[in-house]
Amino acid sequence: MAGELALAFIAIALLAWAVIDGRYVDLSAIVPEVSGPRDVVSTSFSLCAGAGGTCVIDGDTIRIADIDTPEVRDYRCPEEKALGDRATRRMLELVNAGAFTMALWDHRDEDQYGRKLRVLWRDGQSLGMILVAEGLARPWDGARRSWCA
Structure with a gap:
């Protein structure tokens, strides 16, 4: 059963990646406009x-x-x-794969907790949406939902 579940998860992740990468779906409806200067x-x-340093964990200083x-x-x-640990390790791989840009998201600089809100981009693609395509994240729609079955 666990093997079948893992295989199904991999198949869904590959399908999502193909659909997003092949531009078969328009993500602009769920991904707000990125604006402002890009660092x-x-x-x-x-x-x-x-605490401190240049490290990747859980969005305490900069929120993707x-x-x-x-x-x-x-x-x-x-x-x-x-799944959170896998997403963290994968984002670490992505940010260490080369230079990327950080841009304001939805014309907002910070959230209510004072964290900087940024979208990470490389070669015209959001690093966050790579996690979505791989089944390690969901597009942010303004509400947290459970990851537990």
Whole structure:
């Protein structure tokens, strides 16, 4: 059963990637306009071990604004934690693959918690939407939903 579930998940992720990458769906309806100046980022990131530094964890300082990812700290079930860890590792790979730009999202600089809201771009593609295509995130629609079955 677990093998069949894993195979189904992989098939869905590949299908989503093909549909988005092949431009068969228009994501502009769910991804707000990116505006303002774009900052080019070219540095090496690591997983966070504590506060500070250039590291990737859970959006405490800069929130990748176009996606909703599973929680890795205040998760509600083991599956959410496992998927959140995979999303974190994958985003770490993506940001370390080369320079990218950070742009304002939906004309907002910060959220209600003071986190900077940014969309990460490389070669005209949102790094967040890569996670969506791979089944590791959802497009941000303004509401958090459960990652647990």
